[in-house]
Amino acid sequence: MLKQSTALCSLLVAGLCTSATAGVLPESQTTSSWYQDAQTKIAAKLARSQSTKAKNVILFVGDGMGVSTLTAARILEGQMGGNMGEEGYLSFETFPYSALVKTYNVDAQTPDSAGTMTAMMSGAKTDVGVIGVDEDIVRGDCSTVAGNEMITALELAELKGLSTGIISTARITHATPAATYAKSADRNWEDVSDMPEAAVNGGCTDIASQLVNFENLMEQRFAGADVDGIEVAFGGGRRHFLPKDAAYNSADAVSSVEGDRTDGRDLTAEWLAAYPNGAYVMDQTGFDAIDTENVERVLGLFNESHMQYEADRDNDVAGEPSLSEMTATAIDVLDNNDNGFFLMVESGRIDHGHHAGSAYNALTDTIEFAKAVQAAVDATNAEDTLILVTADHSHVFTIAGYPKRGNPILGKVVGVGSDTPAQAADGMPYTTLGYTNGRGFRDLGDETNADATYGLDNANGRQDLTNVDTTTSGYHQEAVIPLSSETHAGEDITLHAMGPGAHLAQGTIEQNIVFHLIENALDLVAE
Numbered sequence: 003m004l005k006q007s008t009a010l011c012s013l014l015v016a017g018l019c020t021s022a023t024a025g026v027l028p029e030s031q032t033t034s035s036w037y038q039d040a041q042t043k044i045a046a047k048l049a050r051s052q053s054t055k056a057k058n059v060i061l062f063v064g065d066g067m068g069v070s071t072l073t074a075a076r077i078l079e080g081q082m083g084g085n086m087g088e089e090g091y092l093s094f095e096t097f098p099y100s101a102l103v104k105t106y107n108v109d110a111q112t113p114d115s116a117g118t119m120t121a122m123m124s125g126a127k128t129d130v131g132v133i134g135v136d137e138d139i140v141r142g143d144c145s146t147v148a149g150n151e152m153i154t155a156l157e158l159a160e161l162k163g164l165s166t167g168i169i170s171t172a173r174i175t176h177a178t179p180a181a182t183y184a185k186s187a188d189r190n191w192e193d194v195s196d197m198p199e200a201a202v203n204g205g206c207t208d209i210a211s212q213l214v215n216f217e218n219l220m221e222q223r224f225a226g227a228d229v230d231g232i233e234v235a236f237g238g239g240r241r242h243f244l245p246k247d248a249a250y251n252s253a254d255a256v257s258s259v260e261g262d263r264t265d266g267r268d269l270t271a272e273w274l275a276a277y278p279n280g281a282y283v284m285d286q287t288g289f290d291a292i293d294t295e296n297v298e299r300v301l302g303l304f305n306e307s308h309m310q311y312e313a314d315r316d317n318d319v320a321g322e323p324s325l326s327e328m329t330a331t332a333i334d335v336l337d338n339n340d341n342g343f344f345l346m347v348e349s350g351r352i353d354h355g356h357h358a359g360s361a362y363n364a365l366t367d368t369i370e371f372a373k374a375v376q377a378a379v380d381a382t383n384a385e386d387t388l389i390l391v392t393a394d395h396s397h398v399f400t401i402a403g404y405p406k407r408g409n410p411i412l413g414k415v416v417g418v419g420s421d422t423p424a425q426a427a428d429g430m431p432y433t434t435l436g437y438t439n440g441r442g443f444r445d446l447g448d449e450t451n452a453d454a455t456y457g458l459d460n461a462n463g464r465q466d467l468t469n470v471d472t473t474t475s476g477y478h479q480e481a482v483i484p485l486s487s488e489t490h491a492g493e494d495i496t497l498h499a500m501g502p503g504a505h506l507a508q509g510t511i512e513q514n515i516v517f518h519l520i521e522n523a524l525d526l527v528a529e
């Protein structure tokens with residue numbers, strides 16, 4: 003009978019059919035909080051409007067933030083708040099739309115940040131290791147750049163009169179941020195001292211120089227264009243902007259000679275000369291003093307190399323802002339433009355925590371990244387701002403074994419119904435989190451900088467963890483295959499979206515679609 007009613011219902015309007023199944027479900031089922039939460043979510047989906055045009059777009063990139071990183075970070079965030087953890091969501095995991103993203107580069111099954119971010123910013127996939135150029139490039143060959151440059155969403159936003167901003171906790175010349183503004187045959191050409199002589203003689207310029215000269219380069223590229231340049235750039239990487247001369251060291255310097263540039267140029271001084279109404283800042287005090295309502299533009303270089311891991315930020319020499327602080331301040335500056343803005347925010351060091359084999363640093367940086375997304379949600383209007391949150395690629399990071407609900411995510415596996423760590427076939431306990439490859443086990447206690455592992459000998463394979471507290475910040479997970487650095491992984495990553503045009507983020511998509519979502523929302527390319 004029930005089957006017949008269902009068939010009939012498909013021919014009739016829904017209202018006439020509700021009686022066929024009304025009251026079928028037991029109350030114990032429909033009063034379950036799981037059931038009711040799901041009903042609430044479906045009702046919200048049905049009530050959703052689908053506008054497509056945005057005033058502002060913010061693209062968040064968690065570098066190396068694969069699906070297992072999201073799951074483990076949400077559990078850790080919940081457990082740090084005194085909950086079991088599995089039931090929670092990172093801020094952007096509550097966004098209404100999501101997609102799976104295929105990350106491969108044109109020439110690589112498992113990609114890198116340069117090829118992936120170029121795809122997201124330029125709308126076409128390209129080769130591994132290159133910035134802002136198409137697949138016809140030969141990596142490292144300056145002579146192949148001309149004619150193969152692509153135009154990015156950030157550049158199109160500038161041409162359209164929007165304000166633009168870039169933020170990264172990595173060096174601002176590193177692959178992900180560089181792919182928003184630079185064209186380079188090699189991601190490693192961060193300053194002139196990193197370039198082969200043939201590239202310098204061939205007329206290629208370094209990535210830091212391209213950032214500081216962005217406005218001029220745009221106006222050379224587009225005859226008759228009058229753009230006003232990038233309004234906000236926050237990140238690390240000061241060494242690529244300063245001459246290799248101790249006289250240029252800043253108060254935040256760690257190395258005896260902070261600058262790397264061998265051409266004598268001080269790009270921070272060049273930037274200030276070009277923008278006398280701009281503010282150049284390099285520490286927390288300078289950051290806190292930014293007058294967001296009146297400043298014309300701001301360049302913040304908070305570390306000579308990458309900025310600190312969030313867990314290690316208190317150890318910075320002159321102090322530096324968090325990713326969420328940088329995001330909120332950037333929006334306060336960018337939203338002074340009534341035409342709208344495009345902002346890219348990268349958490350660059352989730353990737354570095356994983357490369358060093360430290361789940362603790364990767365996950366605590368992911369939690370700060372989620373806070374930065376929430377800061378953007380709080381500072382903007384969902385009616386006019388498209389927020390996209392994605393990664394560039396994954397890592398070989400796994401959540402394994404059969405730990406019971408609420409088991410500490412950084413801990414050893416304790417099974418359902420047990421209070422003691424489960425034993426592997428070798429008689430030793432094992433952790434839930436692990437890496438397929440990399441440098442392997444470390445017990446560094448309360449160390450908060452994952453990079454402390456570099457310089458030590460690899461310690462791969464099984465270790466006796468019986469007397470090791472694996473939940474400390476300095477613990478590094480076991481890794482099977484010995485490598486100098488843990489690697490990226492090739493499986494799909496996620497894209498989460500809210501705001502106008504967010505509903506177009508659906509299904510399993512190629513990574514270069516991200517550009518087209520931005521372009522569509524802002525109408526960046528005239529038909």
Ligand SMILES: [Zn+2]
Nearest residue numbers: 066353357490
């Ligand atoms: Zn990486």
